[in-house]
Amino acid sequence: MGRFHIRSFLLGIGIGIIITSIISMIYLAGRDPFEGLTREQIIQRAEEYGKK
Template identity: 60%
Template sequence: MHKFHIKSILLGIGMGIVLTAIISIIYLAGNQPTMGREEIIEKARQYGMVFKEEVILIEPSEDAKNNDTIENKTTGENLNSDLN
């Protein structure tokens, strides 16, 4: 059996990279994006994305600020006794 030489392997990898680069340049030559900015924004809104300026921050109510009781949302049990 014939042994592989490191030079042959590197030459093959290099030729593959160059060939792939040439094919991609030919394939992508003159390819312009088909969607404009407005179309991209419209598509993003369909998927639920919003601009950061559109986000409304809701302040917590006074009851939530003054309430020191921590409750487990799933079972409803009081967790303050565990903290002390």
């Protein structure tokens, strides 16, 4: 198999993190954060956090 190079290992982890974050951003960009919540639920949560 040859020698194990720590630099190659770290490069592989870094590339994996970058690809995962790009996929997550694409997935979350098309998602509505208030999906499934009614207007009343949103107002109730805002009041719980001290905003009216």
